[in-house]
Each structure stands twice: as C-alpha cells, then as structure tokens.
Amino acid sequence: MITTPDFDPALIEDLVAANRILYHEGVVDGFGHVSARHDKRPQHFLLARSMAPGLVTAADLIEHDREGEAVDPHAPTLYVERYIHSEIYKALPAVQAVVHSHSPAVIPFGVTSAKLRPIFHLPSFLALGNGVPVFEIRDTGGPATDMLIRSPKLGAALARALGSAPVALMRGHGDVVVGRSVREVTFRAIYTEVNARLQAEALRLGDGKVEFLTDEEAKAATQTNAAVINRAWELWKAQALDG
Numbered sequence: 264m265i266t267t268p269d270f271d272p273a274l275i276e277d278l279v280a281a282n283r284i285l286y287h288e289g290v291v292d293g294f295g296h297v298s299a300r301h302d303k304r305p306q307h308f309l310l311a312r313s314m315a316p317g318l319v320t321a322a323d324l325i326e327h328d329r330e331g332e333a334v335d336p337h338a339p340t341l342y343v344e345r346y347i348h349s350e351i352y353k354a355l356p357a358v359q360a361v362v363h364s365h366s367p368a369v370i371p372f373g374v375t376s377a378k379l380r381p382i383f384h385l386p387s388f389l390a391l392g393n394g395v396p397v398f399e400i401r402d403t404g405g406p407a408t409d410m411l412i413r414s415p416k417l418g419a420a421l422a423r424a425l426g427s428a429p430v431a432l433m434r435g436h437g438d439v440v441v442g443r444s445v446r447e448v449t450f451r452a453i454y455t456e457v458n459a460r461l462q463a464e465a466l467r468l469g470d471g472k473v474e475f476l477t478d479e480e481a482k483a484a485t486q487t488n489a490a491v492i493n494r495a496w497e498l499w500k501a502q503a504l505d506g
C-alpha cells in the first residue's frame with residue numbers, strides 16, 4: 264500500500280531502486296533502511312514498512328509524519344529505528360534522504376580510535392563538515408541499551424552528533440548517511456563502505472601511516488563527483504533490479 268499517492272513517481276522509483284542497490288552493493292543486508300523526505304509535505308518522509316530492504320517495492324512504502332509515525336493508522340509494522348529518520352529530517356532541513364545501515368567495514372571505525380577519512384577521491388565527502396563523528400549511545404541512553412535508536416530522544420541525539428557532517432558512525436552498531444537526494448545518499452553510503460574497507464587495508468600495509476586527501480583536495484573532488492553520480496547510479500540500478 265502506498266499511503267502517499269501524491270508523492271513524485273520518479274522519487275518513488277528512486278527510493279525503491281535505492282533499497283535494492285544498497286542490498287546489492289553490500290551496504291544493507293536483512294537490516295538497514297533508506298528514506299526520502301516527502302516532496303509535497305516536507306515535514307513527512309517515505310520509508311518502507313519493517314522488512315528487508317532488498318525486497319522493497321513501491322507498495323511497501325509508507326508515509327511517516329514528523330514524529331516518525333505512519334500517517335495511515337492501519338499501516339503495517341514500522342521499523343523500530345524510524346526515529347533516526349524523523350529526528351534527522353526535523354533537525355536538518357537541507358537533508359532530503361537518509362540511509363541507516365550496519366555497513367560491515369565501517370563498524371571497526373566506530374569502536375577504535377582510527378578515524379574514518381577519505382583515502383581516495385570518490386568518498387571525498389567524508390571530509391565535509393568536521394569529518395566523521397562517532398555517536399556514543401551511552402551518553403543519552405545510559406549503560407544498558409540494546410544499541411538501537413528506539414526513541415525520538417535517541418534519534419535527536421544522533422542528529423545532533425551528525426551536525427553538518429554527511430556521515431556519522433554509531434559505536435557498536437553501524438552508521439547513518441545523509442544527502443540532498445536519494446541518489447546522492449546512495450552514492451555516499453556505498454563509498455563510505457568502500458572507503459572503510461580500503462582504509463583498513465591501507466592502515467595495515469602502511470603500519471598505520473596513510474596519506475589522506477587534504478581538505479582542499481576533498482572539496483575539489485566532491486564538486487567533480489556531484490556531476491557523475493548518475494553514471495554510477497544507472498549501473499547500480501541496472502544490476503540491482505536485474506537480479
């Protein structure tokens with residue numbers, strides 16, 4: 264059931280594709296989710312019902328309100344962690360799309376002092392804001408949470424930790440990635456995972472000494488990358504929807 268018939272059909276198509284792509288590219292597995300801000304009601308957003316992202320179709324997308332609840336009182340079960348999305352959209356008006364995942368290569372960077380930084384040009388966005396922050400759930404949720412963002416309060420704390428950065432790591436859990444479009448957030452989520460994998464390898468090869476992009480290089484590369492996101496998107500989409 265699409266509870267939001269006035270949503271731009273092109274955005275619905277992108278959001279369904281993003282679910283499939285993120286699964287195909289190994290960013291999400293049975294868990295994780297991607298949402299888009301509603302194009303007509305910017306306080307609202309579109310997110311699948313609680314299900315594996317690799318299986319999402321347009322019929323599974325649910326309109327959520329500002330507080331992260333379904334607009335339709337008869338909606339099926341929602342993701343427990345939907346407050347990640349609602350609180351980020353509330354706090355950060357420029358954000359148009361959000362990915363939350365347990366992106367495997369990223370996890371080590373949330374639990375050690377190694378800072379996730381861009382080691383090549385495509386993940387240059389990692390240098391935006393003040394770099395990649397790490398969200399510590401204990402600061403808000405105390406010492407015995409199950410690590411999930413189960414409440415608006417935890418979602419708001421995560422949004423604060425994110426600030427102006429495009430990515431925040433969640434210690435012992437995963438990460439959250441934001442973008443100005445579904446395509447941009449998908450690109451960023453994929454290259455955050457790729458960067459983490461390659462950075463871990465470089466740290467091993469270089470005995471901990473790695474040459475990262477400077478802020479100036481990262482800024483220039485980010486500008487260039489913005490123009491080529493669609494090229495990667497078309498390939499990822501064709502592969503993901505094919506299989």
Ligand SMILES: [Zn+2]
Pocket residue numbers: 295344363364365411436437
């Ligand atoms: Zn999670």
